[in-house]
Amino acid sequence: MENGVVKTVNAQYKVAVVGGGIFGATAAIEIAKLGVKVTIFERECDLMHAASGINQYRLHRGYHYPRSFETMLASKKAEPEFAKRFSPAMVKDVTHYYSISSENSKVSADEYIKFCDAADLYYKQVSIPIVSSKVAITLEAQEHLFDPNVLRQLLTQELHDANVTLQLQTNATKSLLKNFDFVVIATYASSNELVKQLDLPMQAYQFEVCEKPIVRMPKSFGKVSLVIMDGPFMCIDPYGHSDLYVLGNVVHAIHSVNDGFDPQISPEVAPMLNHGIIKNPTTTKFPDFIESGKQFIPPLSEAEFIGSMFTVRTVLPKRDLTDERPTEVVQLSPNVVRLFSGKIGTSVHAAKNTAEIVSRQLA
Structure with a gap:
């Protein structure tokens, strides 16, 4: 790569994918199908060590987004292909429920049912003993979770089969990337670090x-x-194929928030960031999760705390009204693409779009 212009277009064409999350890995696999040399650079010690491996592990079908029909459609469209491709990672022995709070919800029970009908999403109204009277309605849904450890193993094998070179614990810099003809930036929260170096x-x-x-x-x-919808509430999901659960909370999950080009991380949280389950974390909002959550899900009062995971979630600014989570594939220059990940299920579609851009450069 030199001054944003492709140097060579031949059998030795080299593509660097920066970021070893689900979006970077799937993009690398698709690009490798073009017959070019692909290298992934990941600063952590393994794939999916950051946000791809620290989330609610829900393969969204669209139920979560009654205020963003576009996000619902994107999730619903992408879900079947992702579920089929990574079938061994799907956690299928789970019953899924979406409950609408009777207070402070941005969507009423009637509005949510109308949304599901308009979206052609399966549901069955049920009554379950694990929710309180603060819930106006509960719907049984059809959705999947995924096991991050199994998904990591599947991606590692696919990368090996595709002859993609994996460079772990490597920080990609402008000088390192000068030997590549095309660069895909898929580093999520830290994408601006490299974009700035490349003067883009x-x-x-x-x-x-x-x-x-x-x-x-x-x-x-x-x-x-x-999932308790649709406001300052919470969710609980099985943690992969284990006997543990992961908690989410719209309010209490967030330790800090900032708008800008780079995340601002406190010195207290920084050592725990993207390091898996931290037992006895030096700071935790776990008591707040339980205190607020048990009002809707009383059994949470019996939850045994194992530890917490910490990561940086990144969204486009000023999307609170709709909660939309678009996935973007943006060509920053003739030979640099930035992948911004919305929902994990859209990663396969984004990978194909990225490979198409590389293919046009080869033409």
């Missing part, structure tokens, strides 16, 4: 330093995924 336009984001507590629930709770 940066994108402002909203950065949220998030905590994901891991708990053990009483056996009577069952293998259940439960």
